[in-house]
Amino acid sequence: MVSVSRFPPDPDRVEEIFARLARVMPEPKTELNFTNPFTLVSAVALSAQATDVGVNKATTALFAVADTPQKMAALGVEGLTPYIASIGLYRNKAKNLIAMSQILIERHGGEVPLNRADLQALPGVGRKTASVVLNELGIEPAIAVDTHVFRVSHRLGLANANTPDKVEAQLHQVVPEHWLPKAHHWLILHGRYTCVARRPKCEACVISDLCPARPDLMAARA
Structure with missing residues (x-):
């Protein structure tokens, strides 16, 4: 450096x-594929220590069946895991994604909260992920x-x-x-x-x- x-x-x-x-x-x-705030935050969370190309390959099939917190939670960890097994750290990411989906349903009416504090409180979503989401959606520079x-x-x-x-x-x-x-x-x-x-x-x-x-x-x- x-x-x-x-x-x-x-x-x-x-x-x-x-x-x-x-x-x-x-x-x-962003080069990550997404269709709504939920698929965006999911894709960004999955991209940690992984390439965007690899994440897109996995989420093409995943988002076709689970593009909302309700559908993702219904998969459960065991149902989600095969879709993202090609991504690094997929076991922890599967747990976080299901936990995040459940929290979105229980506390946020099934919607992704578009403010930094609530985003960073979600499992698997740190400051960097929240920043990407807020920037991509034009909410915060x-x-x-x-x-x-x-x-x-x-x-x-x-x-x-x-x-x-x-x-x-x-x-x-x-x-x-x-x-x-x-x-x-x-x-x-x-x-x-x-x-x-x-x-x-x-x-x-x-x-x-x-x-x-x-x-x-x-x-x-x-």
Whole structure:
């Protein structure tokens, strides 16, 4: 991870970073498949330590038979497990998903509560999952800091903190307000396809000249 010596970063550089990302990705969105708030929160919870592609393969069949808390609860853990057995940590995720469905029925009238406190109180739903849901549904301009966002934020000098929660706070401090609603998706997608972990594709990066972690700039400083 690149050490960022200056924080906060230059506002003009930050503005240009997001302006360019907006030009190449004008309508970024989650790559998880969902049809309603329940399938969204379920898919995001299932995606922990798993790929979106793998989750989509599993949920295609699952959501065809259980796209509401009532239908999911009716499956039970044993009925749900075969649908998600290809996903990492599927046993715990099955228990959490059934428990979440039961709580939604008993306490929320079968609807997903679209506020952070109630979302994070659900089994298997932490701050990151809640942030993804609230951002995707346009309720809150949240930034969920996963491994991609953490890596890209440090490389671009947008953050220098050593925990996801602290990086999230720094991003909210430096990202211009008008870019916040989509910043989460831009950073994730940029990290997933361009600013990858082992061999970042700097030659194809639209913001490489703005990146303090670019290899030639790092060599020059050395």
